[in-house]
Amino acid sequence: MDTQAVLEEFRAAGALLEGHFILSSGLRSPVFLQKAKVFADAARTGKLCAALADKVCGKLDELPDIIVSPAVGGIVPGYEMGRQMALPAIYVEREEGAFRLRRGFELSPDQKVLVVEDIVTTGLSSRECIDSIKATGASVLAEACLIDRSGGKADVGVPLIALASVEFPAYAADDLPPELAAQPAVKPGSRGLAQ
Numbered sequence: 516m517d518t519q520a521v522l523e524e525f526r527a528a529g530a531l532l533e534g535h536f537i538l539s540s541g542l543r544s545p546v547f548l549q550k551a552k553v554f555a556d557a558a559r560t561g562k563l564c565a566a567l568a569d570k571v572c573g574k575l576d577e578l579p580d581i582i583v584s585p586a587v588g589g590i591v592p593g594y595e596m597g598r599q600m601a602l603p604a605i606y607v608e609r610e611e612g613a614f615r616l617r618r619g620f621e622l623s624p625d626q627k628v629l630v631v632e633d634i635v636t637t638g639l640s641s642r643e644c645i646d647s648i649k650a651t652g653a654s655v656l657a658e659a660c661l662i663d664r665s666g667g668k669a670d671v672g673v674p675l676i677a678l679a680s681v682e683f684p685a686y687a688a689d690d691l692p693p694e695l696a697a698q699p700a701v702k703p704g705s706r707g708l709a710q
Contacts, residue, residue, distance in 0.1 A: 516566035521662060521679035524559055528552045535698035539588075540637045542685040545695055547703055548662060550633045554591040561599070563661055564592055567678040568599035571629065571659050574676050579629035579656050581622070583607060585614060585644040592661060593631040604631075607647050614647035624652030632660040635677070636685065638669035645672050 525531045530552035536544050554560050572578065582604040584593025590606050597604025605622075607614040616622065628648050632641055635658075645655050657674040666682025669675065686695065 516563070516678060518679040518681055521563065521566075522681065524563060525550075525553055525662075528556060528559060532703075535695050535700045537688075537700050537702040538636055538685065540639060540685070541688070542636065543688055543691055543695060543700060544683055544685045546664075546683040547701075548634050548664070549703060550588065550592075550661070553661075560591060560595050563678060564595040564599050567592075567659055567661060567676075568596055570678060571596075571657070571676050572600075574674070575629075575656055577627060577656060579627045581605065581626055581628055581653075582631050583622070583628050583644070583648055584631045585640055588633040589631055589644075592633050596629070596631045596659065600629075602629075607644055614644050616647070616651070622648065622651040622653040626653040628653050628655045630655055630658040630671075630673070632658060633662075635660045635663045635669050635671065635675065636665060638665070638671040638675075641669070641671035641675075 530549040532547040532549055536547040538544055582593050582597045582602050584590055584606045586606045586608040593604045605620040608617050641658055648655055655673050657676055658671050659676045661678050663677035663680045664683050667680050
């Protein structure tokens with residue numbers, strides 16, 4: 516599945532939005548990928564994650580033992596990747612601003628982890644998630660995501676395997692083009708939700 520096919524799945528789900536959006540990273544963009552609309556369709560999510568699982572298996576020399584995702588956005592694709600790859604899937608959550616394993620989830624130092632994210636923009640959340648996993652002693656083989664919206668520029672600290680890679684424009688809040696600045700900003704993401 517190539518980038519255009521992935522974007523078409525988002526478009527068909529009504530999840531490729533245009534306007535003025537505040538991304539989880541704090542950057543502003545005229546494009547927002549509302550992955551929740553994609554994840555509402557189990558068949559579509561399964562199709563995308565099956566293609567991503569195939570790509571991961573083709574890229575890694577060593578396969579993971581477990582999937583770990585950051586909450587909230589990574590939970591659904593992480594679960595589905597676990598189903599596709601016949602692996603357990605757990606997640607980290609923010610507690611006092613930092614990602615931590617909760618709910619009785621544990622990792623051991625001998626485990627090999629695949630981090631699964633939904634969308635990567637700057638890689639900040641990914642790096643924080645990966646750091647929390649490494650703190651347990653487990654090793655992170657790679658991160659997989661449905662869409663890398665940095666066009667391959669995001670550094671997550673481990674190999675990043677994206678089903679689709681595209682560079683949507685993103686701007687600092689104080690450096691907006693006039694056509695974007697003229698529109699009211701909307702923050703449709705999950706970062707900042709009460710924990």
